[in-house]
Amino acid sequence: xxxxxxxxxxxxxxxxxxxxxxxxxxxxxxxxxxxxxxxxxxxxxxxxxxxxxxxxxxxxxxxxxxxxxxxxxxxxxxxxxxxxxxxxxxxxxxxxxxxxxxxxxxxxxxxxxxxxxxxxxxxxxxxxxxxxxxxxxxxxxxxxxxxxxxxxxxxxxxxxxxxxxxxxxxxxxxxxxxxxxxxxxxxxxxxxxxxxxxxxxxxxxxxxxxxxxxxxxx
Amino acid sequence: xxxxxxxxxxxxxxxxxxxxxxxxxxxxxxxxxxxxxxxxxxxxxxxxxxxxxxxxxxxxxxxxxxxxxxxxxxxxxxxxxxxxxxxxxxxxxxxxxxxxxxxxxxxxxxxxxxxxxxxxxxxxxxxxxxxxxxxxxxxxxxxxxxxxxxxxxxxxxxxxxxxxxxxxxxxxxxxxxxxxxxxxxxxxxxxxxxxxxxxxxxxxxxxxxxxxxxxxxxxxxxxxxxxxxxxxxxxxxxxxxxxxxxxxxxxxxxxxxxxxxxxxxxxxxxxxxxxxxxxxxxxxxxxxxxxxxxxxxxxxxxxxxxxxxxxxxxxxxxxxxxxxxxxxxxxxxxxxxxxxxxxxxxxxxxxxxxxxxxxxxxxxxxxxxxxxxxxxxxxxxxxxxxxxxxxxxxxxxxxxxxxxxxxxxxxxxxxxxxxxxxxxxxxxxxxxxxxxxxxxxxxxxxxxxxxxxxxxxxxxxxxxxxxxxxxxxxxxxxxxxxxxxxxxxxxxxxxxxxxxxxxxxxxxxxxxxxxxxxxxxxxxxxxxxxxxxxxxxxxxxxxxx
Numbered sequence: 036x037x038x039x040x041x042x043x044x045x046x047x048x049x050x051x052x053x054x055x056x057x058x059x060x061x062x063x064x065x066x067x068x069x070x071x072x073x074x075x076x077x078x079x080x081x082x083x084x085x086x087x088x089x090x091x092x093x094x095x096x097x098x099x100x101x102x103x104x105x106x107x108x109x110x111x112x113x114x115x116x117x118x119x120x121x122x123x124x125x126x127x128x129x130x131x132x133x134x135x136x137x138x139x140x141x142x143x144x145x146x147x148x149x150x151x152x153x154x155x156x157x158x159x160x161x162x163x164x165x166x167x168x169x170x171x172x173x174x175x176x177x178x179x180x181x182x183x184x185x186x187x188x189x190x191x192x193x194x195x196x197x198x199x200x201x202x203x204x205x206x207x208x209x210x211x212x213x214x215x216x217x218x219x220x221x222x223x224x225x226x227x228x229x230x231x232x233x234x235x236x237x238x239x240x241x242x243x244x245x246x247x248x249x250x251x252x253x
Numbered sequence: 254x255x256x257x258x259x260x261x262x263x264x265x266x267x268x269x270x271x272x273x274x275x276x277x278x279x280x281x282x283x284x285x286x287x288x289x290x291x292x293x294x295x296x297x298x299x300x301x302x303x304x305x306x307x308x309x310x311x312x313x314x315x316x317x318x319x320x321x322x323x324x325x326x327x328x329x330x331x332x333x334x335x336x337x338x339x340x341x342x343x344x345x346x347x348x349x350x351x352x353x354x355x356x357x358x359x360x361x362x363x364x365x366x367x368x369x370x371x372x373x374x375x376x377x378x379x380x381x382x383x384x385x386x387x388x389x390x391x392x393x394x395x396x397x398x399x400x401x402x403x404x405x406x407x408x409x410x411x412x413x414x415x416x417x418x419x420x421x422x423x424x425x426x427x428x429x430x431x432x433x434x435x436x437x438x439x440x441x442x443x444x445x446x447x448x449x450x451x452x453x454x455x456x457x458x459x460x461x462x463x464x465x466x467x468x469x470x471x472x473x474x475x476x477x478x479x480x481x482x483x484x485x486x487x488x489x490x491x492x493x494x495x496x497x498x499x500x501x502x503x504x505x506x507x508x509x510x511x512x513x514x515x516x517x518x519x520x521x522x523x524x525x526x527x528x529x530x531x532x533x534x535x536x537x538x539x540x541x542x543x544x545x546x547x548x549x550x551x552x553x554x555x556x557x558x559x560x561x562x563x564x565x566x567x568x569x570x571x572x573x574x575x576x577x578x579x580x581x582x583x584x585x586x587x588x589x590x591x592x593x594x595x596x597x598x599x600x601x602x603x604x605x606x607x608x609x610x611x612x613x614x615x616x617x618x619x620x621x622x623x624x625x626x627x628x629x630x631x632x633x634x635x636x637x638x639x640x641x642x643x644x645x646x647x648x649x650x651x652x653x654x655x656x657x658x659x660x661x662x663x664x665x666x667x668x669x670x671x672x673x674x675x676x677x678x679x680x681x682x683x684x685x686x687x688x689x690x691x692x693x694x695x696x697x698x699x700x701x702x703x704x705x706x707x708x709x710x711x712x713x714x715x716x717x718x719x720x721x722x723x724x725x726x727x728x729x730x731x732x733x734x735x736x737x738x739x740x741x742x743x744x745x746x747x748x749x750x751x752x753x754x755x756x757x758x759x760x761x762x763x764x765x766x767x768x769x770x771x772x773x774x775x776x777x778x779x780x781x782x783x784x785x786x787x788x789x790x791x792x793x794x795x796x797x798x
Binding site: 116118124144183 | 410413419420423424431436518519520
């Protein structure tokens with residue numbers, strides 16, 4: 036379970052004080068609000084990428100452990116952004132190999148490649164294994180991006196407007212498929228979106244505008 | 254009528270830029286065209302030439318080794334600065350470091366660190382040797398690669414690759430090696446080839462700080478090319494052919510290195526390897542400050558020598574005596590260096606301006622055509638061995654009976670100033686939003702007016718930098734100046750090399766200092782102008798009336 040405790044976002048002219056937030060396993064929290072209110076900033080803070088333009092205070096608990104002070108690479112947090120940023124010098128299979136955790140069952144190159152291929156085949160994308168990111172469609176790129184993030188066995192998944200770059204029909208399909216995958220993995224997820232159509236009915240919502248307070252200018 | 258004039262103008266412009274960019278190939282073809290003085294039998298004395306194999310091996314080794322070491326150092330330095338807020342100052346640092354000519358760095362090292370020098374009685378760094386040459390080249394090439402990485406880095410989403418890598422559990426240094434190095438290496442091919450080709454055929458620093466017995470291959474090639482002794486023309490021909498073979502071998506080795514490094518990084522990345530060696534990256538944060546300090550020390554030691562600092566024996570012995578600093582040498586030498594200085598300035602200004610103008614012309618012509626030709630085509634002057642191409646130009650110059658004056662020297666510098674200006678200007682030129690010119694056209698400005706008042710103005714900061722680099726390139730040219738001017742047109746660089754082969758340290762210091770001041774001034778003025786211009790365009794400094 037992901038818990039966000041006493042979170043405050045302070046900018047020069049405004050601040051936001053959030054209530055205590057809990058996202059249980061398999062649950063999706065969608066953060067909404069107008070542009071510039073700090074949706075992505077909140078997400079990057081959860082990731083461990085400390086924003087420079089605002090001050091964020093608070094505590095992040097993941098499965099009972101305080102991860103607030105941990106570096107990004109120690110948090111086991113999955114990330115899917117609007118641009119998936121698949122590594123261009125690695126093919127699809129190797130992109131997933133890169134994400135696989137380092138454990139004794141996945142120590143050899145052969146074992147890792149096989150595990151990556153299995154993951155792709157489970158979602159009927161085995162045919163993409165040897166393709167490079169440049170040769171994938173937008174939808175395929177998003178799917179591979181999500182599978183790559185899940186391959187790392189994250190404890191929480193963060194999605195920053197993940198489908199915004201896709202055309203409407205692909206977007207709908209991709210959304211349904213992605214939420215199904217996330218539910219199957221049974222991990223808590225936080226998604227930033229400004230499009231109401233992206234939000235599944237079962238999701239919890241957090242509208243930052245509800246907690247926004249302008250500061251008086253001196 | 255207007256359409257005909259425009260067509261003639263465009264064709265002439267294409268002809269002009271094509272001629273400049275093809276001059277290097279033309280030079281190599283003419284230089285390698287066998288004259289009646291050369292025959293196949295000459296290959297025997299060439300191959301039997303004493304020390305040839307060692308000389309060739311040393312040359313190839315120094316070219317590849319110095320290039321690759323510079324590449325790796327530059328990458329590790331870049332990894333420390335890319336995301337920091339100090340990136341801006343990092344780019345500011347590069348200009349003065351880039352402006353110091355190779356010759357000044359090589360001699361600066363000798364003045365500071367070689368055996369019996371200012372600081373070390375027995376440093377192990379020889380006055381003349383392969384190690385001195387390689388260190389000098391590495392010091393000079395690292396800022397060059399940093400500039401290239403900085404340009405490539407702006408086009409790549411490095412920040413997000415690192416973020417993804419870290420989110421997947423990899424430390425910063427491993428993300429740099431596994432995710433950033435392979436694409437950066439692939440896009441640096443041209444820079445790697447340019448650095449290697451330079452070292453393969455550089456004569457001035459090889460002559461001054463390179464090994465003596467046997468000498469580096471480029472020095473032998475130059476000696477044979479400029480000799481009239483029986484049989485030397487044959488040796489010159491075959492040595493030129495071998496120089497091109499060495500270039501081809503370098504291309505192959507660099508390509509093999511790229512494949513090997515790429516496969517290595519990929520294998521490590523997919524296996525989730527630890528790659529502990531990457532932990533040394535943070536050490537290279539100190540590189541730029543150290544280099545800045547070294548550069549300042551070099552300039553200081555040249556200045557002290559040229560102002561009459563004498564010591565007998567060395568710094569550590571009791572015989573050392575600091576006499577009062579005096580401008581006597583500067584006063585005595587003024588008469589001798591005034592003309593070379595004037596020539597250097599004139600040639601540098603003209604070759605720099607023409608180089609920048611032609612680079613802009615080449616970019617604009619391609620922009621109008623909607624298709625950019627490969628960089629290899631425009632940058633031939635810096636990826637082919639200089640010695641071979643200049644030999645061809647010299648032969649053509651003799652056929653033409655052109656006489657010896659600065660105009661020919663400017664022409665011989667032009668392919669190099671053009672290539673460097675093109676390298677600097679291409680990115681900024683392509684990044685100018687076409688919308689600005691469209692907007693100007695919608696206000697009724699003609700194509701030429703909107704180019705001049707919008708695109709050119711937006712590019713001005715880059716143009717100042719390109720000019721400073723082109724000017725520095727022209728100032729540092731040795732072989733084209735010497736071979737095309739036949740010794741009749743002297744510049745600060747030709748004088749510095751001539752004096753550098755002697756043993757009068759104070760005079761060497763004076764000329765090297767002069768040679769360093771010129772490009773430094775150009776960068777300084779360019780930086781001032783660029784800042785002033787940016788201030789007027791940036792918006793922040795514009796008053797809201």
